[in-house]
Structures are given as structure tokens and as C-alpha cells.
Amino acid sequence: MEYMIRFSQSHETFRLAEIEALAVLEGIKFQVTSYSASSPFCFFKTTSEDAAIRLVKRSILAKCVYEVWGTGLDYEALHENVVVTSQNVWAQYKTQTFKFFMDTFQGSRSIAEQRELIEEFRYLGFTGPVRMKKPEQEFCILEHWPFENVSGECPKPSAIHLGRYLGGSERDAIQKYDLKKRKYISTTSMDSELALVTANLTLASPGKLFYDPFVGTGSFPIACAHFGAIAWGSDIDGRSIRGKGKTNLYANFEQYDLKNEFGDSFVADLTNTPLRATTLFDGIVCDPPYGVREGLKVLGSRDPTKGKEIVYQDGIAHHLQAGYIPPKRPYSFLAMLDDILDFAALSLVPNGRLSFWMPTSNDQDEEIHAPTHPCLEMKSICTQSFNRWSRRLITYRRIPDSEVVASIARNRTPKGDGVSADDLNPFRKRYFEGFRPS
Amino acid sequence: MKVLTLNFLTCAVKACKSSSDSFPLHPKDCELVSDELEVNSALLTNVLTRVDWKALTTTAAELGFPTLPATPPTPEELAGDEKMLKELHTLLMETQINEGKLVCGHCGHEYAVKEGIANFLLPNHLV
Numbered sequence: 329m330e331y332m333i334r335f336s337q338s339h340e341t342f343r344l345a346e347i348e349a350l351a352v353l354e355g356i357k358f359q360v361t362s363y364s365a366s367s368p369f370c371f372f373k374t375t376s377e378d379a380a381i382r383l384v385k386r387s388i389l390a391k392c393v394y395e396v397w398g399t400g401l402d403y404e405a406l407h408e409n410v411v412v413t414s415q416n417v418w419a420q421y422k423t424q425t426f427k428f429f430m431d432t433f434q435g436s437r438s439i440a441e442q443r444e445l446i447e448e449f450r451y452l453g454f455t456g457p458v459r460m461k462k463p464e465q466e467f468c469i470l471e472h473w474p475f476e477n478v479s480g481e482c483p484k485p486s487a488i489h490l491g492r493y494l495g496g497s498e499r500d501a502i503q504k505y506d507l508k509k510r511k512y513i514s515t516t517s518m519d520s521e522l523a524l525v526t527a528n529l530t531l532a533s534p535g536k537l538f539y540d541p542f543v544g545t546g547s548f549p550i551a552c553a554h555f556g557a558i559a560w561g562s563d564i565d566g567r568s569i570r571g572k573g574k575t576n577l578y579a580n581f582e583q584y585d586l587k588n589e590f591g592d593s594f595v596a597d598l599t600n601t602p603l604r605a606t607t608l609f610d611g612i613v614c615d616p617p618y619g620v621r622e623g624l625k626v627l628g629s630r631d632p633t634k635g636k637e638i639v640y641q642d643g644i645a646h647h648l649q650a651g652y653i654p655p656k657r658p659y660s661f662l663a664m665l666d667d668i669l670d671f672a673a674l675s676l677v678p679n680g681r682l683s684f685w686m687p688t689s690n691d692q693d694e695e696i697h698a699p700t701h702p703c704l705e706m707k708s709i710c711t712q713s714f715n716r717w718s719r720r721l722i723t724y725r726r727i728p729d730s731e732v733v734a735s736i737a738r739n740r741t742p743k744g745d746g747v748s749a750d751d752l753n754p755f756r757k758r759y760f761e762g763f764r765p766s
Numbered sequence: 767m768k769v770l771t772l773n774f775l776t777c778a779v780k781a782c783k784s785s786s787d788s789f790p791l792h793p794k795d796c797e798l799v800s801d802e803l804e805v806n807s808a809l810l811t812n813v814l815t816r817v818d819w820k821a822l823t824t825t826a827a828e829l830g831f832p833t834l835p836a837t838p839p840t841p842e843e844l845a846g847d848e849k850m851l852k853e854l855h856t857l858l859m860e861t862q863i864n865e866g867k868l869v870c871g872h873c874g875h876e877y878a879v880k881e882g883i884a885n886f887l888l889p890n891h892l893v
């Protein structure tokens with residue numbers, strides 16, 4: 329039989345990418361037979377009921393999964409199709425406890441209407457008792473109503489499906505990790521829904537080692553830890569990790585009872601990383617600094633002529649004094665993206681994944697292209713659109729060395745010696761210009 | 767900072783990366799603490815493929831832990847050996863440097879660890 333995912337109707341471009349990642353994680357083969365960004369119902373084929381359940385159980389953007397018992401453009405067609413599609417299995421459910429419910433996408437039905445529509449399915453011949461709490465089988469009538477109901481005309485759904493409920497998703501985690509209830513956050517913390525989706529796209533799972541080089545308050549490590557991965561994080565700004573008093577990155581792991589999944593946090597600049605140049609991580613997840621709300625800085629002096637000698641103050645080396653803060657200089661966003669790719673190519677295990685967020689203008693001419701690397705295969709690009717700009721989540725797979733095509737030359741942005749943040753970061757410049765035509 | 771993390775880190779100075787003296791960093795004046803955590807055998811099996819065993823042996827000795835075997839256990843050996851799992855778990859995951867310094871054996875630079883968080887930012891003359 330065919331199966332159907334009931335998606336949440338939001339973050340449309342992330343939905344199939346998430347399911348495809350979960351299929352890799354679970355080792356499931358599936359094939360989408362009908363899907364559209366404007367519909368929350370995605371039909372697919374897979375090898376078994378169990379596979380369908382496993383495909384969706386960790387999903388954040390799916391709500392649940394059904395076995396499809398029939399589909400039609402109106403009720404008459406639906407009932408006809410239910411008979412053809414599912415009659416051979418009715419007997420299996422004949423005496424089980426069951427219930428029916430309705431899911432009216434973009435529409436609504438009164439209780440009386442619902443009862444009437446449900447009654448129409450009497451011919452299924454179920455004799456088991458109806459049970460509202462924990463029945464053995466749940467059947468759902470799923471209606472898809474047109475986006476805008478033309479008033480005056482007799483309104484009706486444009487498609488109707490009957491599904492046998494198989495299993496739920498991990499969507500409740502969105503509430504659990506809601507930033508409003510989190511102990512330690514900042515203006516750049518990632519909302520829980522998208523952080524959890526990012527963890528799914530990078531295949532975070534028990535026993536794996538994950539890393540966020542721009543960790544901030546730890547949104548991504550928390551999401552990866554939720555799925556059982558052990559997560560490390562670092563940031564050039566020690567204050568973001570330490571927070572204030574007991575409100576800090578580690579406190580978030582304590583709040584969610586994830587101490588066992590905490591790897592470590594340390595202070596470091598990705599462009600001068602202390603991490604060994606070898607395969608250490610199964611996944612790398614991050615939201616690099618765009619240079620809009622937070623500085624994009626790297627170690628070193630703004631002034632390239634500034635001495636490379638040790639600075640002494642009162643006979644003591646300045647850098648050894650308490651409270652010493654090393655100088656930092658602006659850096660190119662595009663060069664930083666290339667640095668992330670280079671780092672991921674070195675640090676990821678074969679088939680390990682990298683996901684990072686990058687902003688882009690909605691104007692096609694100003695679009696910043698997703699960077700490429702010969703050792704990294706792009707798996708998905710997902711877009712979250714705002715008014716004037718968008719941000720994209722790009723996911724790569726580390727191609728095992730034996731499969732890397734050596735002839736593809738690396739084409740990276742020069743590390744850049746521009747001085748002002750605007751010179752180095754076209755997105756920041758356009759952001760502050762309000763994306764006016766240039 | 768966990769002993770496992772120490773095994774992942776070397777000196778942040780680029781000129782030191784090629785020197786074998788820059789790894790592992792050497793703990794100095796370190797206060798150790800230990801957090802009780804659940805043994806995660808899937809993680810430890812995974813971790814052993816990433817750990818530099820020779821460096822770990824050095825670190826364990828420097829921190830006063832019993833001498834580690836000369837070679838790491840294979841995944842099969844580890845899976846069947848509760849005692850080995852527990853010992854590695856204690857060393858790698860539970861033991862942490864809370865305060866102290868990590869010293870590069872090549873350039874001598876000292877990285878401070880405060881409240882369990884190590885700082886690898888470099889002064890301008892080392893960038």
C-alpha cells in the first residue's frame with residue numbers, strides 16, 4: 329500500500345530534505361509519488377509499514393504518517409477508491425478497538441458534520457468498540473481545502489484522503505526546546521525547530537561526535553544532543569560560552585538533562601583552530617557570523633604593519649596579564665565560508681555531514697552562491713525567506729577519499745585583506761543599505 | 767575540559783602544527799575534577815577511532831593515571847570488557863581539567879583553562 333506523510337505547512341523547502349536525511353540515517357529506501365510545496369500531504373512508497381514509521385519518527389517537520397486507504401477529489405470518488413485500495417485488509421481490523429478523526433487543512437467542519445462524514449464509512453464493517461483513548465487503530469479523514477474559499481459558491485474540499493494512522497514524529501521537541509523557556513539564550517540563538525531540523529539533516533544520532541565552531545549559546549549542540557550525539561562547541565567570544573554566573577552554555581545542557589551528551593566548550597577562532605587536522609567529527613553544524621548582528625572577527629591586528637613582537641607593559645609581557653584580550657580584525661564572510669568547508673573536509677569522517685546557515689539577498693543579482701569543495705557533495709539547500717532577505721541551510725556530505733575526483737580544482741575566496749567590515753561582507757553592506765537598488 | 771577533548775587539541779599557532787612537540791599539550795598546575803556520567807559504549811567505540819593513543823598514554827601519565835596498555839583495545843575487545851570500558855570512560859569523559867594551563871611543547875605558549883573552559887585565542891605576535 330501507499331503511505332502518506334502529514335507535514336506541517338511551514339518551512340516547505342526543508343521538509344523533503346529532512347525526510348531524505350532520515351532515510352539515510354535509518355537505511356530506508358523510499359520513493360515520493362506525489363508532493364507539492366503547497367500541500368501538507370506527501371505520498372510515498374516504501375518497503376514496509378515499519379519503514380514508514382521509522383522514516384517519520386524523528387522528523388521535526390512531519391506531524392505523522394499514514395497508510396493510505398483511499399483518495400479522491402470528492403467524497404464519492406474517495407469512497408469508490410477506498411473500496412478498491414483497501415478492501416483486502418478490512419478483515420484484519422474488523423474486531424479491533426478504533427476511532428475516526430478528521431484533519432481539515434485550510435478548512436473546518438462542525439462536530440455534527442464530522443460525525444456525518446465519519447458515519448459514511450460504515451461499510452468498512454468494523455465491529456470492534458469505538459475507543460477515544462488509545463484505540464488499537466486510528467483512521468483519519470484528511471481534507472485539503474482550497475487556500476481561498478470563494479464565498480457564495482458552495483465550499484468544498486479539493487481533495488480528500490482516508491488514512492490509517494501509523495505513527496507520530498518528534499515535533500513535540502519544538503516545545504520542549506522553545507527558546508522562551510530556555511535558561512541561556514542570546515539574540516543569535518537559533519529557534520528550536522530549525523536547530524532540530526539542522527541536527528536531523530546532519531544525521532545526529534547516539535554515539536556520534538558533533539561540533540559547532542560558532543557555538544554562541546549552544547543552540548545546535550543542544551539539538552544534536554537531543555538526538556543522542558555528543559556535542560562540542562567553540563566560539564571566539566568566551567563571554568558567549570560563559571554567560572553570566574550560572575546562566576551559561578552548560579546550564580542549557582543541565583536544564584534539558586543532557587549532561588551525558590555534552591562534549592566540551594572552548595574559546596577559539598576557527599581560522600586559528602587548535603583542533604588537530606584529522607577526522608574527528610561525524611557532523612559539523614553552525615550558523616556562522618554574518619557580520620550583521622554580531623561581529624565577524626578573526627585573530628590578528630587590523631593594522632598588518634603592527635609588530636609581530638611581544639608587547640611589554642611594566643616589564644611583563646602584555647599577553648600574559650590577567651584580562652588580556654587579543655586583538656581582532658574584520659574578515660570576509662565568503663572567505664569564512666570557504667574556511668568552514670576546508671575545515672569540514674579535514675575533520676569529518678567519510679560520509680560525515682556539514683550543515684551551515686548563510687544569508688542572501690532576495691534579489692537574484694545579489695545572490696551569494698553556496699560554496700563548493702571537491703571533497704564535499706551538496707545534499708540539500710533549504711531556504712527560509714524573510715521580507716528582503718533569506719537565509720539558507722546548506723548541507724554537504726564528506727565524500728570518502730577513494731571517491732573524490734582529484735581533478736576538480738579548489739576555487740576559494742582569498743582570505744582578504746580588506747579593512748572595513750562592509751568591504752569584506754557584501755551581504756552586510758546590502759543589509760544596512762536596506763537592499764535598495766544599487 | 768575533558769581528557770578526550772585534550773586529545774583532539776594541539777597548539778593553535780600555525781607554525782607549531784607541523785612539529786610533533788606541539789601535541790599533546792601538557793597540563794600544568796592543573797586542578798582536576800570529575801563528573802559522574804553514564805557509560806556510553808557506542809560513543810567510546812566511536813571515540814577510539816579518533817583518539818591518538820600514544821598522546822593519550824602521555825596525558826594519562828602526566829595526570830597521574832595508571833599506565834594505559836601499549837595499544838588501544840579493538841572494538842571487539844572493548845565491547846566485551848566492562849572494566850576497560852569503565853576505565854576509559856572515567857579517563858576520557860568524566861575527568862576534567864577545571865583550572866590550570868596547557869603548554870605547547872614546541873613554542874612554550876601556555877593556554878589558560880578557567881572554570882573548565884580553555885582559551886585558545888592567540889596574541890598578535892603568534893597569529
Ligand SMILES: C[S@@+](CC[C@H](N)C(=O)[O-])C[C@H]1O[C@@H](n2cnc3c(N)ncnc32)[C@H](O)[C@@H]1O
Nearest residue numbers: 517542543544545546547564565597598617625
Ligand atoms: C550567529 S552566532 C551563532 C549563534 C549560536 N548558533 C547560538 O546558538 O547562540 C555567530 C557566533 O560566531 C562567533 N564568531 C565570530 N567570529 C568567529 C571566529 N572567527 N571563530 C569562532 N567564532 C566566531 C560569534 O562570537 C558568535 O557567537
Ligand SMILES: [Zn+2]
Nearest residue numbers: 777782870873
Ligand atoms: Zn605552539
